[in-house]
Amino acid sequence: MIQKTIDNYLNIKVQKIEFDFQGRIIFSDDILFPTKNASSIYDIHPFFEIINEIIQVKNREEIFKIILFELEKTTFIVDIIVYSGNKEINPFLLIFDRSEYYTEIQQVTQDKNELFISNFHENEKNIKLNEEKSFKNKFLASISHDLKTPIAGVIGLLDLFKKENLTYDQKELLSTINSSMIHINRLVGDIFDLSKIEYGEFQIENNSFDLEEIIKNIERVYLEKFILKNVEFQVVKSNKVPVKLIGDYNRVIQIITNLVDNAYKYTNKGKVVFEINLDYRRAKNVRLKFSVKDTGIGFDITSKEQFESFKKLHHQNIEGSGLGLSIVIKLIELMKGTFSFDSKINEGSLFEITLPFETEIESQKSKTTIKKFTKIDIKNKFNVLIVDDNEINQLVLMKLLVNHGGFYMDIANNGEKAIEMAKKEDYDLIFMDLHMPKMNGFEAIEYITSNENLKKSKIIALSAYDIKKDKELAKTLKVDDYIVKPFVSEELFTSIYNVLNIKKEQ
Incomplete structure (x- = not known):
C-alpha cells in the first residue's frame, strides 16, 4: 500500500541520464528533451x-x-536527483517534470491571494456596520484557521528536516526559519485566542507546573536578544516564591512573553527587569506579582481600556500587531488577576500583574508527572487512511509514519473520497481533517461510524480549530482522539499508541 501511495505521488514524466566520471553521456531515454547534440552532461x-x-x-x-x-x-520546472555512483554503478541523474504541479500551486496561491484581498475590502465595509464585534470575531477565527493549516505543514516539514544530516549552514538556515515560524504561530495563536475570548469559548486550565521552567524559557529566548541589542536584561525572583504551582502554564507563559517582548521592542538603551515576588499566601493559595520594567520610549496612555486590539501605543515604525497588551489584559481578567501600569514618554514603562495559584502538594505532584515519550517498535503492520485536503500536511503525516515504521498508508483529499476508500479497504486507523471542501470531516466521520457495512476504524480528528464546539461534536461522533495543528511528532505517536493500544511489549 505504501508503494501504491508513492506511485501516485510520482506519476509524472521522468528522464534518466547516465554518464561516466568525466561527465560523458552514456545513456539518456530523452523523455523530456533530447541529448543527442551533447556529448557531455555539462x-x-x-x-x-x-x-x-x-x-x-x-x-x-x-x-x-x-x-x-x-x-x-521549451520551459520546464523540474526536481532533480543526482547519484554520484561508485565502482560498480555509473553516476546518473533523474529529472522529474513538475511543471504542471508547480504551475497549479502558483495559480492556487494567486487565486487565494486575490480572494483574500477581495474579501478584505468587503470586510472593511462590513466592519463599519452595527454587527462589527460579531463579524470581527468570525473573521479572526476563520483567518486563524486558514493560517494555521500551512503553518502546521511548515512546522511539520521543519521537524522532519531536523532528523536529516545537514551542513552547518543548512542548520543555521533551518534554525532561522524555525524561529520565524514560532513567531508567526504565536501571532496567529494570539489572534485565535482573542476571537475565542470574545466568543466566550476560551477556558483556563489548571495543571501542575514548575515556575523555574518558565523563568528558564524566558531567559533562553530573550537573554541573547537583549545582549545583541546592547540592553541589560535582569530576571529577579524572590526566595519566598514557591516554584511548584497549579495553574495555566501556557497562559502564564503567554502573558509574560507578551510583556517582555514589548519591553524588548521599545527599549533601545538602558535595561529591562523582569521580577517575580510573593504578593499573598494563605495555606495552599498564593498570589504572585510579576513586573516588567524598562527604560524604553514610553507612551501616554492613562487607562487600560485604551489598550484596544490591533492598536499600537504609538506611531513609530516598530514591528508588532498591536495585540500583545490587549491579549494580556483579557487573559489576566479570565485568570482573576490584576493589571496595572505606569509609563512616561522617553523615560520607560512599568507593568505589574498579579495572578492567583495553588501550591502543589505531593499527592498532586505524583498525579501530574509527565511521562517521557518513548518510541515503540511496531511488529504488526497497521492499515492507515490519511484524509486531508492540504498536500503538505498529507506529505508530513505520511513521512512521519514512514520514518516510524509499522504502517501502510492511503490518502484521500476529502470526505467523499475517504468514504469511497473505506468501502473498499479495511482501515485500522483514519486520520480525519475536520475542515475540508465538498464533504467535511464531521460528515465523513458520521457516515463511517454509523454504517454497519464498514469496519469500525479508530479515528483521530485533526483540526487547526482548538474550540469547544468542535471538540464536543467530535466527542459526540465518538472520535477516538482530537489533535490540534500544529502538533509535534511525539504528540502524534502518543495518540496513535493510545488509540491503537500499542504497547512496548508488542
Missing part, C-alpha cells in the same frame, strides 16, 4: 556544472527542487 545546461563536485564523493545523493529549465524553446 553541455546540456549550466546547472549541471554542479555535478562535477557531487561525483567527487562516491554513493552521494543530492536532491534539487524547483529548478527552472529553458531548453530548445
Whole structure:
C-alpha cells in the first residue's frame, strides 16, 4: 500500500541520464528533451556544472527542487536527483517534470491571494456596520484557521528536516526559519485566542507546573536578544516564591512573553527587569506579582481600556500587531488577576500583574508527572487512511509514519473520497481533517461510524480549530482522539499508541 501511495505521488514524466566520471553521456531515454547534440552532461545546461563536485564523493545523493529549465524553446520546472555512483554503478541523474504541479500551486496561491484581498475590502465595509464585534470575531477565527493549516505543514516539514544530516549552514538556515515560524504561530495563536475570548469559548486550565521552567524559557529566548541589542536584561525572583504551582502554564507563559517582548521592542538603551515576588499566601493559595520594567520610549496612555486590539501605543515604525497588551489584559481578567501600569514618554514603562495559584502538594505532584515519550517498535503492520485536503500536511503525516515504521498508508483529499476508500479497504486507523471542501470531516466521520457495512476504524480528528464546539461534536461522533495543528511528532505517536493500544511489549 505504501508503494501504491508513492506511485501516485510520482506519476509524472521522468528522464534518466547516465554518464561516466568525466561527465560523458552514456545513456539518456530523452523523455523530456533530447541529448543527442551533447556529448557531455555539462553541455546540456549550466546547472549541471554542479555535478562535477557531487561525483567527487562516491554513493552521494543530492536532491534539487524547483529548478527552472529553458531548453530548445521549451520551459520546464523540474526536481532533480543526482547519484554520484561508485565502482560498480555509473553516476546518473533523474529529472522529474513538475511543471504542471508547480504551475497549479502558483495559480492556487494567486487565486487565494486575490480572494483574500477581495474579501478584505468587503470586510472593511462590513466592519463599519452595527454587527462589527460579531463579524470581527468570525473573521479572526476563520483567518486563524486558514493560517494555521500551512503553518502546521511548515512546522511539520521543519521537524522532519531536523532528523536529516545537514551542513552547518543548512542548520543555521533551518534554525532561522524555525524561529520565524514560532513567531508567526504565536501571532496567529494570539489572534485565535482573542476571537475565542470574545466568543466566550476560551477556558483556563489548571495543571501542575514548575515556575523555574518558565523563568528558564524566558531567559533562553530573550537573554541573547537583549545582549545583541546592547540592553541589560535582569530576571529577579524572590526566595519566598514557591516554584511548584497549579495553574495555566501556557497562559502564564503567554502573558509574560507578551510583556517582555514589548519591553524588548521599545527599549533601545538602558535595561529591562523582569521580577517575580510573593504578593499573598494563605495555606495552599498564593498570589504572585510579576513586573516588567524598562527604560524604553514610553507612551501616554492613562487607562487600560485604551489598550484596544490591533492598536499600537504609538506611531513609530516598530514591528508588532498591536495585540500583545490587549491579549494580556483579557487573559489576566479570565485568570482573576490584576493589571496595572505606569509609563512616561522617553523615560520607560512599568507593568505589574498579579495572578492567583495553588501550591502543589505531593499527592498532586505524583498525579501530574509527565511521562517521557518513548518510541515503540511496531511488529504488526497497521492499515492507515490519511484524509486531508492540504498536500503538505498529507506529505508530513505520511513521512512521519514512514520514518516510524509499522504502517501502510492511503490518502484521500476529502470526505467523499475517504468514504469511497473505506468501502473498499479495511482501515485500522483514519486520520480525519475536520475542515475540508465538498464533504467535511464531521460528515465523513458520521457516515463511517454509523454504517454497519464498514469496519469500525479508530479515528483521530485533526483540526487547526482548538474550540469547544468542535471538540464536543467530535466527542459526540465518538472520535477516538482530537489533535490540534500544529502538533509535534511525539504528540502524534502518543495518540496513535493510545488509540491503537500499542504497547512496548508488542
